Amino acid sequence: MAYLAMRGSLATFGVSRLHGAVSRKIFQPLFSRWSEIEVPVAHVTNGVHFPSWDSPSADELWTAACGKERWRGMPDALPALVSRLSNEQLWTMAGEDRRTLIERVRIRLARQLRSRGHLPEIVSGAADVLEPSALTLGFARPFTGYKRPNLLLEDEARLARLLNDPTRPVQLVLAGKAHPADGEGKEMIRRWIELAQRPEFRQRGVFLEDYDIALAQELVQGVDVWVNTPRRPWEACGTSGMKVLVNGGLNLSECDGWWAEAYAPELGWAMGDDREYPKDERDLRDAEALYAILEQQVVPEFYDRDADGMPLQWLARVRRSMAQLAPTYSSGRMARDYVEQYYLAWAAELRRRTADASARARAMRQWEVRLQRHWPLVRIATPTISRDAAGWLFSVTVELGEIAPEDVAVQLYAEPCEGGPASRVELCCTAPNATALYAGSVPDDRPARDYTVRIVPRHPGAAVPAELSLILWQN
Ligand SMILES: *Cc1c(COP(=O)(O)O)cnc(C)c1O
Secondary structure (H helix, E strand, O other): OHHHHHHOOOOEEEOOHHHHHHHHHHOHHHHOOOOHHHOOEEEOOOOEOHHHOOOHHHHHHHHHHHOOOOOOOOHHHHHHHHOOOOHHHHHHHHHHHHHHHHHHHHHHHHHHHHHOOOOHHHHHHHHHOOOOOOEEEEEEEEOOHHHOOOHHHOOHHHHHHHHOOOOOOEEEEEEEEOOOOOHHHHHHHHHHHHHHOOHHHHOOEEEEOOOOHHHHHHHHHHOOEEEEOOOOOOOOOOOHHHHHHOOOOEEEEEOOHHHHHHOOOOOOEEEOOOOOOOHHHHHHHHHHHHHHHHHHHHHHHHHOOOOOOOOHHHHHHHHHHHHHHOOOOEHHHHHHHHHHHHHHHHHHHHHHHHHHHHHHHHHHHHHHHHHHHHHHHOEEOOOEEEEEOOEEEEEEEEEOOOOOHHHEEEEEEEOOOOOOOOEEEEOEEEEOOOEEEEEEEEOOOOOHHHOEEEEEEOOOOOOOOOOOOOOEEOO
């Protein structure tokens, strides 16, 4: 289905920068003779619709700082305005939202226990789970293998120590559901439910069933930290962590999806790195990093208080996360990226192609048919390379047969080096006829052997290789 969709599309996008790169690898077979970086998959990172996810107290705070219309238009002024929010404002919001979440969790848990047929004394126990002043982690997702919802369970004793620290307690609110056919997902839910019933976890960990949008709204409004543990690079974007930004929640996530591009040490915390590991080794490393970050960074920063009981470093981090990340990961920014970078240009191209009884579209179709028919006879001779003032001068004879020189581009191509861009230089036709001579220079900061002559389709307005993926390389 994905191949079919891509063949029928003018442009294809990933939903984060990393997802764009992974998708170029996945779709390489459709463009087998093209370089991987030229596989036509761009990206627009997702954003979330903050008015759907903010708490009443967050809405009040943002309105005071930035006005009611803050998410409309260009939110360029938001970071400076949000940076002025005071510690008192941020800490009051966090406290109110945490209390509200805990009240709602207790109601939901009681309902859940009752519907499972538990005894009244167990059901009434739901009324005193969790504490309004304890560091609250939220963790909710479709329970499926790559999301690794059991990463925190890798070392249960260590988790119990973390949650039950007498002076610096941590509590977990979990939610999720599994696809009925996903045995692994269901097993992971069973383990969490079983764990949440044990005495050493009962006060500090709640698992809520039926994760849906209403429950997601309650969670993202009230948690201090959102935890996300996908197995890199499987998370296309991951939007749940974006939903906490507006409410002053912080992210602790695998360096995957949107977090791979949003993370900076002063904004939140990241597990993992961009190297490749065997699956089991990655899981062990990430679990160790998750515990270590919680124990050594998250918990100490939350409980490091000034004389007024406020965690100053924590609140500075919250302020930076709200100011710098929320405007960037809003659906307004996402919609604007699509419109400005892609839709306007393609809408104009559609109008050009369909004007005058689709004259241009017809011409393009003929161009495509011509190239398909005559491509097998195109040849590239061995180029000669000499030095000129500009660097390496390449001269090459190509046989185009029935193909007109303006229908193709003859290029010198070099793969990127050290993360730079690919080098692509057009050669000029110096003697146009059936056997045409092309020449052009490239700088000599790279060896001449890095460059290969190739011929690709060319037509004004055409998306190559998305619309026509013919390519011929020199032998
Ligand atoms: C946001 C949301 C998701 C998606 O979360 P990801 O982090 O992108 O996987 C799934 N389910 C619900 C109910 C949500 O609100």
